[in-house]
Amino acid sequence: MLCIRTKKFRIDHMLNHISIMKLWTLSNEHCRLYNHLLDKTRDTEVGADFKKLNSSYVEYRNDNSLTIPSKSAQNTCRSLISNIKSFYALRKTDKTARFPRYFKSTRVFNSFTYDWNCGIGGFKIKDNVLKLLNVDLSIPLHPWVRDIENVKTITFSGEDEKIFLSITYSKEICSEQKLNAARFLSLDPGLLSILTGVTCDGEFFKIANLDARAGEKSIDKLISKRAKKKKHS
Secondary structure (H helix, E strand, C coil): CEEEEEEEEECHHHCCHHHHHHHHHHHHHHHHHHHHHHHHCCCCCCCCCHHHHHHHHHHHHHHCCCCCCHHHHHHHHHHHHHHHHHHHHHHCCCCCCCCCCCCCCCCCCCCEEEECHHHCCCEEEECCEEEECCCCEEEECCHHHCCCCCEEEEEEEEECCEEEEEEEEEEECCCCCCCCCCCCEEEEECCCEEEEEEECCCCEEEEECHHHHHHHHHHHHHHHHHHHCCCCC
16 A cells, blocks of 8 residues: 655755755745736736646746746745635635735745656655756755655745745555554543543553643632632631
């Protein structure tokens, strides 16, 4: 059985200034594309017609000679479409909902995604190095993410003025493992204790609810004050 996993790590501290600027250029191109498509939704001829938006992203990418791969540009278009669908769903229950706004300024690193796309998604992983073919950029991989196979997507994102890379891949897991009926763990969720449990070996554990414990102390103090008061006072 296959399971999907994602590993994320910081990369900007491993790159030189030129490589970082290449990533920022890609981020800005995705930002410009998103804003352009959002402007298109105000056009009476295009509106929120998803087929026309898909055609618009192809035209804009070609006319402006963007370096982002076609599949990656399509992912940005899908992101806008998902935001529009979420708006329509929310508006049914919340009349104050607003149509998707612009991306943040190009001064902020905006996330973007590359698809493997049968090996033509614009990147390769070889000798523990990720290579973005369209901009001739090489990114070394951390030891704990090396030698991964069946990569599905890679996503670049910015957080607190740092750049991160997330690699999503599929991994084969053994589906023939059988449960041992002689081994068990009993769990009991509660209010005063978030979780109480006991194992088949008799080991007992409890996760206390600190908020409830603080509330109990407050109640005890009030009871103590009331007990010191005179009757009918």
